[in-house]
Amino acid sequence: MSGWTYAKSGVNIDQKSSSIKSLVDELSFRRTGIGQSVQMPGLFASLIDFGDKYITMATDGVGSKLMVAEALNKWDTVGIDCIAMNVNDTICVNAEPTSFVDYIAIDKPNDEITREVGIGLQKGAELSNMEIVGGEIAVLPEIVNGLDLSGTCLGYVAKDRIITGDKCAEGDLIVSLRSSGIHSNGLTLARKVVEANNISLTDKVPGLQKSIGEELLTPTEIYVKQVLGITAEHEVHGLVDITGGGLRNILRMRKGLRYVISDPVEPAPIFKVIQELGQIEDREIYQTLNMSMGFTIIAPADEAEAIASENANADIVGRVEKGDGVLLEPGNILYDKY
Numbered sequence: 001m002s003g004w005t006y007a008k009s010g011v012n013i014d015q016k017s018s019s020i021k022s023l024v025d026e027l028s029f030r031r032t033g034i035g036q037s038v039q040m041p042g043l044f045a046s047l048i049d050f051g052d053k054y055i056t057m058a059t060d061g062v063g064s065k066l067m068v069a070e071a072l073n074k075w076d077t078v079g080i081d082c083i084a085m086n087v088n089d090t091i092c093v094n095a096e097p098t099s100f101v102d103y104i105a106i107d108k109p110n111d112e113i114t115r116e117v118g119i120g121l122q123k124g125a126e127l128s129n130m131e132i133v134g135g136e137i138a139v140l141p142e143i144v145n146g147l148d149l150s151g152t153c154l155g156y157v158a159k160d161r162i163i164t165g166d167k168c169a170e171g172d173l174i175v176s177l178r179s180s181g182i183h184s185n186g187l188t189l190a191r192k193v194v195e196a197n198n199i200s201l202t203d204k205v206p207g208l209q210k211s212i213g214e215e216l217l218t219p220t221e222i223y224v225k226q227v228l229g230i231t232a233e234h235e236v237h238g239l240v241d242i243t244g245g246g247l248r249n250i251l252r253m254r255k256g257l258r259y260v261i262s263d264p265v266e267p268a269p270i271f272k273v274i275q276e277l278g279q280i281e282d283r284e285i286y287q288t289l290n291m292s293m294g295f296t297i298i299a300p301a302d303e304a305e306a307i308a309s310e311n312a313n314a315d316i317v318g319r320v321e322k323g324d325g326v327l328l329e330p331g332n333i334l335y336d337k338y
Helices: 013-024 065-072 078-093 111-128 187-196 212-216 224-233 246-252 269-278 301-310
Strands: 046-050 053-061 096-106 131-139 147-158 173-178 238-241 257-261 293-299 314-322 326-328 333-335
Touching (some): 053 078, 065 147, 065 212, 078 111, 078 147, 078 238, 111 224, 173 301, 187 212, 187 269, 212 269, 238 246, 246 257, 293 301
Antiparallel strands (some): 046 053, 053 147, 096 147, 173 293, 257 314, 326 333
């Protein structure tokens, strides 16, 4: 049997990119004056011109991790994921998240489930130093089967403090901040692999301390305070949230350079279990899951070395050199398309 891929599990990231393009191609209207958007392709958060500052907006959801929460009947952490997926994108331009609105679509109101979701949202807001200023619960029994959770984050950054990746240069080093687990991407692949092996999400498997469902439900790490602290003290050229697309996210940085991952972080046991159960090739898994590299910082060599020495969860994993694409040096795997 051939190994599992994200496409085989039902999610084709290339088709997703094509669908995004078909949508964006229709969005031609541009506001002028205060509040107009800033056209910089590839950014993780949208920029809006507001005088001496940029306002940022990002939106994302929890995805099929909610199906793991449903299977375990444990909803008190997915709110953290919802916040994390938005704020970790927001800080990629060195913006500070300030405000958040959540959106819950549900087939039938359930006070206990929404209360637990609120617990996670509150915790995520605290970890991000960000206020939840509003939201919406839509009851959609003819559209939704269960619950979907997403949100939108507002932030800001002074124009002279923005980081876009355009300053990345040959000789820079790549620092990785370790992830807490799978975060909130690639859960469809993980779940399908588990199902195909006739394993229940409540089962324990060799190599894991908890049930596989509990491991998958581990909340996404929130990097806000750490990353903004690092950029306040060090020169940083690029910030990359390793979410959907895995290492391919680094392709959002300055073109005409090769981002070489020469010493990837040793993946946590959950990644090894999923890869072995699904017979997933390295090329596929490193473009689907974060493989314990949850967030990357690209900086001049001396700054990168200082960042790595000052942060216990940081490792220098690679370098920037002449060329193109992202090269996973073990295996000589090149990613050249986002």
